Amino acid sequence: MPRGEALKRLADEKGIIVRFVIGRSPNRGDSLDKQIDEENERTNDFLILDDQVEASEERPKKSKSFYIHAVENWDAEFYVKVNDDVYVTKKVKIILLTAWKGS
Numbered sequence: 001m002p003r004g005e006a007l008k009r010l011a012d013e014k015g016i017i018v019r020f021v022i023g024r025s026p027n028r029g030d031s032l033d034k035q036i037d038e039e040n041e042r043t044n045d046f047l048i049l050d051d052q053v054e055a056s057e058e059r060p061k062k063s064k065s066f067y068i069h070a071v072e073n074w075d076a077e078f079y080v081k082v083n084d085d086v087y088v089t090k091k092v093k094i095i096l097l098t099a100w101k102g103s
Contacts, residue, residue: 023053023065024049024050049066
């Protein structure tokens with residue numbers, strides 16, 4: 001994943017926004033939340049869903065929350081959310097996007 005200036009260039013030049021999508025700790029405001037906030041201040045590569053609890057059983061709700069946020073905040077041709085246990089190669093992304101553009 002690009003970081004720092006490369007992440008900003010990707011958004012500015014290509015219109016591609018890449019973020020780690022994360023909810024909040026079940027213990028709202030604890031050290032985990034604070035660590036995420038501090039890292040996000042440095043990297044600006046998180047999309048923090050404040051009303052979403054970060055837990056594996058919450059994945060469907062997290063996906064729905066992400067898409068709602070994305071549609072409300074970004075005017076895009078498509079939106080993609082991938083879980084952290086899925087690896088998507090650049091080649092797969094190109095094939096999927098090419099197929100989508102052709103339809």
